[in-house]
Amino acid sequence: APGRIAFLGLGHMGEPMAVNLLKAGFDVVGFDVVPAAVAAATAAGLPCATTAAEAATGAAIVLTMFPSGAILLDAYRGVDTPGLLEVAPPNTLFLDCSTIDVAQAREAAELALAAGHRSADAPVSGGVVGAEAGTLTFMIGADASDMDQITVLLEVMGKKLVHCGEHGAGQAAKICNNMLLGISMIGAAEAFVLGEKLGLSHQALYDVISTASGQCWAVTTNCPVPGPVPTSPANRDYVPGFAGALMAKDLGLALNALENTGVSAQLGPLAAQIYRQFSDEGGAGRDFSGIITEIRKNSGN
Numbered sequence: 001a002p003g004r005i006a007f008l009g010l011g012h013m014g015e016p017m018a019v020n021l022l023k024a025g026f027d028v029v030g031f032d033v034v035p036a037a038v039a040a041a042t043a044a045g046l047p048c049a050t051t052a053a054e055a056a057t058g059a060a061i062v063l064t065m066f067p068s069g070a071i072l073l074d075a076y077r078g079v080d081t082p083g084l085l086e087v088a089p090p091n092t093l094f095l096d097c098s099t100i101d102v103a104q105a106r107e108a109a110e111l112a113l114a115a116g117h118r119s120a121d122a123p124v125s126g127g128v129v130g131a132e133a134g135t136l137t138f139m140i141g142a143d144a145s146d147m148d149q150i151t152v153l154l155e156v157m158g159k160k161l162v163h164c165g166e167h168g169a170g171q172a173a174k175i176c177n178n179m180l181l182g183i184s185m186i187g188a189a190e191a192f193v194l195g196e197k198l199g200l201s202h203q204a205l206y207d208v209i210s211t212a213s214g215q216c217w218a219v220t221t222n223c224p225v226p227g228p229v230p231t232s233p234a235n236r237d238y239v240p241g242f243a244g245a246l247m248a249k250d251l252g253l254a255l256n257a258l259e260n261t262g263v264s265a266q267l268g269p270l271a272a273q274i275y276r277q278f279s280d281e282g283g284a285g286r287d288f289s290g291i292i293t294e295i296r297k298n299s300g301n
């Protein structure tokens with residue numbers, strides 16, 4: 001047995017992930033700063049601590065599923081109370097599954113290692129559905145020597161694990177993928193609106209793109225128009241799926257990384273701006289493929 005897991009951050013993703021670990025027989029203690037999240041997790045059968053420090057005391061693994069890197073760094077260092085790095089026993093594995101800034105992920109790893117612990121970043125894709133079903137994809141940045149222990153845990157919550165490299169590499173892979181996804185969805189939506197203007201049926205354009213060189217996930221799985229792919233969010237008025245707010249967040253992280261590295265990108269920053277506006281103007285809770293509605297509106301349709 002790997003020892004006790006302190007699972008911090010019992011939100012949309014964290015709660016079902018923690019419950020899956022519990023069901024698989026692991027010793028899990030949860031904690032969240034929001035009492036309603038603790039109450040929901042407790043009702044789902046998860047034992048919960050009353051403070052983060054209480055959860056981390058005696059833990060072999062501290063697993064976090066937080067909204068941001070700033071929150072993670074505050075929790076590691078401690079704000080007014082001793083931080084997790086101080087209260088956890090030596091050599092604890094700090095496994096962060098949140099989606100955060102690459103630079104902050106590297107900083108978190110440095111702090112953990114300097115405090116005598118081990119560290120890994122393992123952001124996910126697959127959403128709440130994947131978290132509940134235990135079918136997430138994990139992108140992992142970690143020392144190779146920690147991969148056996150990490151695999152035992154993540155296999156319970158996911159079905160595909162990719163070891164991307166050293167600390168921060170998981171976050172790097174996640175934002176590169178999601179930057180491409182954001183760009184390709186805008187491209188797919190523009191292509192379908194242009195097709196509409198040119199008198200093409202959605203099905204005809206789908207039949208061509210899905211078997212031609214424009215083929216991509218944004219079209220063949222998450223098609224922004226209803227009809228050709230019956231399971232895509234377009235068929236249910238853009239109920240997510242992958243919410244606009246999360247795409248805007250991930251593209252913001254990509255933008256930080258583009259700026260930090262000096263990459264001469266044009267489409268990534270533009271996609272970040274387009275999804276920030278979409279999210280701020282009503283798209284936050286809609287599937288990101290709903291961007292097509294904005295393009296139609298701006299095209300006088």
Ligand code: NAD
Pocket residue numbers: 008009010011012013014031032033034037052065066067068071075097098099100124125126127128242246249
């Ligand atoms: P969420 O807001 O539902 O959950 C985050 C939880 O963390 C909240 O319950 C919050 O109260 C808690 N929290 C904040 N600060 C805390 C602290 N100091 N100690 C303990 N708990 C604290 O968010 P979510 O949808 O579960 O997403 C979590 C992470 O996973 C995010 O980084 C997100 O980008 C990423 N992600 C989400 C999805 C998705 O579909 N929801 C998909 C992939 C990745």
